[in-house]
Amino acid sequence: CEWEICSFVASKMEEFCEHVSKHLQQHLQGKEEDNEMDSLEEYSCLWQECGFCSPESPAELVRHVYFHCYHTKLKQWGLHALQSQSDLTPCQLDFQSRNIIPEIQENFLCLWEY
Numbered sequence: 001c002e003w004e005i006c007s008f009v010a011s012k013m014e015e016f017c018e019h020v021s022k023h024l025q026q027h028l029q030g031k032e033e034d035n036e037m038d039s040l041e042e043y044s045c046l047w048q049e050c051g052f053c054s055p056e057s058p059a060e061l062v063r064h065v066y067f068h069c070y071h072t073k074l075k076q077w078g079l080h081a082l083q084s085q086s087d088l089t090p091c092q093l094d095f096q097s098r099n100i101i102p103e104i105q106e107n108f109l110c111l112w113e114y
Contacts, residue, residue, distance in 0.1 A: 002048040002072075002099060017069045024065055028058050049099045063107070071101050 001008040001016070003023040010016035027046060043061035045052035047068050054060040075098070082088050 002068075004046045004048070013069070013073055016072070017066070020065060020069050024062055028061075047099055049096050050101075052101075064101070067101055068099065071099070 001010075001019055001023070003020065006023070008016075008019050010019060023046070028043075043054045043056075043058050045061060045064055045068075047065065050068070052061075052064050054064065078091065082090060
């Protein structure tokens with residue numbers, strides 16, 4: 001976990017997402033308790049080296065932070081591939097840009113049919 005100074009490590013994605021969810025709840029609840037929730041409020045992501053800020057709504061911040069969860073999983077897969085295959089070239093991104101994720105313009109839509 002890279003929320004502020006957190007160093008939590010999980011072995012399962014579900015456990016990791018539950019942990020991150022607690023950070024989000026505390027962050028958003030703190031804004032409500034401080035009476036900071038007004039129409040001009042910005043919702044800032046506290047993930048290390050991110051800098052995302054949403055003037056829209058807390059829902060946009062929640063969606064953004066959960067994308068960090070998914071992105072963390074991808075980074076772990078990449079790290080595992082690098083460690084297990086010595087012929088792969090290392091990641092070309094610098095350390096400061098490791099947590100910059102794309103802006104998501106629309107809500108996610110589940111297309112799973114069962």
